[in-house]
Amino acid sequence: MKQDPRFPNLHILDHPLIQHKLTHMRDKNTSTRTFRELLREITLLMGYEITRNLPLTTTRIETPLQVIDAPIIAGKKLVVVPVLRAGIGMSDGLLELVPSARVGHIGVYRDPQTLQPVEYLVRLPDLSGRHFILCDPMLATGNSAVHAVNVLKQRAVTDEQIIFLALVAAPEGITVFQNAHPDVKVYVAALDSHLNDHAYIVPGLGDAGDRLFGTK
Numbered sequence: 001m002k003q004d005p006r007f008p009n010l011h012i013l014d015h016p017l018i019q020h021k022l023t024h025m026r027d028k029n030t031s032t033r034t035f036r037e038l039l040r041e042i043t044l045l046m047g048y049e050i051t052r053n054l055p056l057t058t059t060r061i062e063t064p065l066q067v068i069d070a071p072i073i074a075g076k077k078l079v080v081v082p083v084l085r086a087g088i089g090m091s092d093g094l095l096e097l098v099p100s101a102r103v104g105h106i107g108v109y110r111d112p113q114t115l116q117p118v119e120y121l122v123r124l125p126d127l128s129g130r131h132f133i134l135c136d137p138m139l140a141t142g143n144s145a146v147h148a149v150n151v152l153k154q155r156a157v158t159d160e161q162i163i164f165l166a167l168v169a170a171p172e173g174i175t176v177f178q179n180a181h182p183d184v185k186v187y188v189a190a191l192d193s194h195l196n197d198h199a200y201i202v203p204g205l206g207d208a209g210d211r212l213f214g215t216k
């Protein structure tokens with residue numbers, strides 16, 4: 001795991017398998033099917049890392065040989081919250097890893113003129129005492145990510161209960177996010193160079209939603 005001195009709460013998961021798969025996702029000649037498979041695979045690898053510090057408790061079980069107090073994850077079920085629509089490509093992978101997780105949805109689109117997020121859907125499970133993984137592959141301007149965290153914090157979820165998981169981030173977006181939510185941890189596979197005039201991440205991978213769903 002790598003850190004950038006400018007962004008204390010940003011964690012870059014630079015595992016060779018993650019980097020290798022991301023390179024194939026960036027390639028414009030990669031098919032929709034392969035893109036989708038790679039996003040799922042990367043999310044499994046990233047999910048393994050970000051769940052490393054989940055609190056454990058014990059439960060008493062009986063193996064064929066002995067009664068033991070064995071470790072299990074403590075507390076209520078995790079909540080995975082994809083930011084629609086590209087976040088779905090990551091929540092699928094996370095749910096393979098944590099099949100009992102609850103799932104919320106936050107639908108936000110970017111107004112093409114103002115680049116500000118416009119919310120069109122919020123559906124969340126019971127929130128009290130849970131941990132949340134918000135996911136959206138591209139953290140570009142940071143506005144949607146900030147908005148998604150606001151949605152949870154307005155419902156009394158605390159910073160420590162939230163992890164934001166993205167695939168690729170732009171420094172501009174991480175700056176915006178960090179100013180709004182300095183205590184929310186962000187995990188990414190890559191911190192790219194910059195945003196272009198259309199708020200696309202450079203070099204990036206293009207429109208993640210279009211590449212994931214085969215739309216244009």
Ligand code: URA
Nearest residue numbers: 140200201206207208
């Ligand atoms: N959203 C995307 O899908 N790609 C970008 O580069 C920026 C925002």
